[in-house]
Amino acid sequence: MNERIAVVGLGYVGLPVAVALAERLGPHGVAVAGFDIAAARVAQLVAGHDATREIDDARLASCGLTVSDDPAVLEGASMIIVTVPTPITEERRPDLAPLERACETIGPRLAKGALVVFESTVFPGVTEDICGPWLAGHSGLTQGRDFALGYSPERINPGDHVHRLESITKIIAADSEAALVRMRRIYGAIVDVGLHEAPSIKVAEAAKVIENTQRDLNIALMNEIALIFDRMGLATRDVLAAAGTKWNFLPFTPGLVGGHCIGVDPFYLTAAAEKLGYRPEVILAGRRINDAMGQAIAQKVVKLLIAKGVSPCTARVGIMGLTFKQDVPDIRNSKVPDILVELREYGIEALISDPLADSDAAAREYGITLSPEGDMVDLDALVLAVNHAEYIADSASLLARLREGGVLVDVKSALDREGLPDGLIYWSL
Numbered sequence: 001m002n003e004r005i006a007v008v009g010l011g012y013v014g015l016p017v018a019v020a021l022a023e024r025l026g027p028h029g030v031a032v033a034g035f036d037i038a039a040a041r042v043a044q045l046v047a048g049h050d051a052t053r054e055i056d057d058a059r060l061a062s063c064g065l066t067v068s069d070d071p072a073v074l075e076g077a078s079m080i081i082v083t084v085p086t087p088i089t090e091e092r093r094p095d096l097a098p099l100e101r102a103c104e105t106i107g108p109r110l111a112k113g114a115l116v117v118f119e120s121t122v123f124p125g126v127t128e129d130i131c132g133p134w135l136a137g138h139s140g141l142t143q144g145r146d147f148a149l150g151y152s153p154e155r156i157n158p159g160d161h162v163h164r165l166e167s168i169t170k171i172i173a174a175d176s177e178a179a180l181v182r183m184r185r186i187y188g189a190i191v192d193v194g195l196h197e198a199p200s201i202k203v204a205e206a207a208k209v210i211e212n213t214q215r216d217l218n219i220a221l222m223n224e225i226a227l228i229f230d231r232m233g234l235a236t237r238d239v240l241a242a243a244g245t246k247w248n249f250l251p252f253t254p255g256l257v258g259g260h261c262i263g264v265d266p267f268y269l270t271a272a273a274e275k276l277g278y279r280p281e282v283i284l285a286g287r288r289i290n291d292a293m294g295q296a297i298a299q300k301v302v303k304l305l306i307a308k309g310v311s312p313c314t315a316r317v318g319i320m321g322l323t324f325k326q327d328v329p330d331i332r333n334s335k336v337p338d339i340l341v342e343l344r345e346y347g348i349e350a351l352i353s354d355p356l357a358d359s360d361a362a363a364r365e366y367g368i369t370l371s372p373e374g375d376m377v378d379l380d381a382l383v384l385a386v387n388h389a390e391y392i393a394d395s396a397s398l399l400a401r402l403r404e405g406g407v408l409v410d411v412k413s414a415l416d417r418e419g420l421p422d423g424l425i426y427w428s429l
Helices: 014-028 039-046 057-062 097-109 126-139 177-188 201-232 236-243 265-275 282-291 293-307 336-345 359-366 389-393 395-399
Strands: 004-008 031-035 066-068 079-082 114-118 147-151 170-174 195-197 317-320 351-353 379-384 402-410 425-428
Touching: 004 014, 004 097, 014 031, 014 057, 014 079, 039 066, 079 097, 097 126, 114 126, 114 177, 126 147, 126 201, 147 177, 147 201, 170 177, 170 201, 177 195, 201 236, 201 265, 201 282, 201 293, 265 282, 282 293, 293 336, 293 379, 293 402, 293 425, 317 336, 389 395, 395 402
Parallel strands: 004 031, 004 079, 031 066, 079 114, 114 147, 170 195, 317 351, 317 379, 379 402, 402 425
Antiparallel strands: 147 170
């Protein structure tokens, strides 16, 4: 196979792709390199460890991948796969700055005949109408003649050891049949369950952006009904267990919606729609519901404390978990800080702890100081915000952190209610 591949961005998406390519194509003479602008991240990978926990140390050491923070590694690459993040701004508009910087870096090193494939989530048209011209402008090459474009949306689910890169159908699309043939050959070598060839790059972009929009809306529905059932005095998990006996009832549950996908991607679709003069109603309503859940949980904590006769100003509250989902160290777009911010509005200076979150990242991203777990004791209320496996495996130690008759808020309904001690005030979504 006459290719030299470079992967730009070595995070949750890029590293698994780069490692798989090195493992499966390296033995066939295909050189695979990974590039990232974060020197600390590259140094960590060179030392043989992936802090995201997506690739274990043994696999990283044996895969044969070359990693570097020197853009010179991109020179001469016949195929460049771009996996940089696509966040949103504070105004909740698409932020294409990481993509633009990637194109600025790639452009001067782009070889004639190269294929540039984007995996980042975008709205339809970004790859061909925005990234293509950026690459052309920085390379001096002509889009569609001197270099080709492709799109293959990522479907990585952090912390999921069942649905992996090789076991999830991969969508591929390109701006020419020749480029599609190359993508078919490369991605076909690392995806065991097959490829889906979209008829155009725009179709592939649209497919990706609606995948997480659909999930966002389904979770928003669950969150809304959880708020309704709470007012009715019903446990949402009991209602869902009953409704789930019907064959076509979808198994979604309420909770905080954070991370780099579900809480972000819908805004790429709504922004594109609004540029066309259409204001989405359902999608934005779902976003409003999900973004307000941290505030709603904090307000419930306050109400339960007051009902117990504890003043919020003197209450000692602990929050267990900061990451955006269980058993991953990723804190990007976590909604747990929303709980903390709302509690502070009531004069509560809550403690927060997470064994997986990086303390420097927590301080940098949210201004949060993580407390040692040894400090999380003698609590009036405990919020189990993230159901890490180690929390659930030792629920007795969680309960021991509470004062007698304390308040336990189990956001994801992760604990066994039957095993809880008498006198405990328990609430869950």
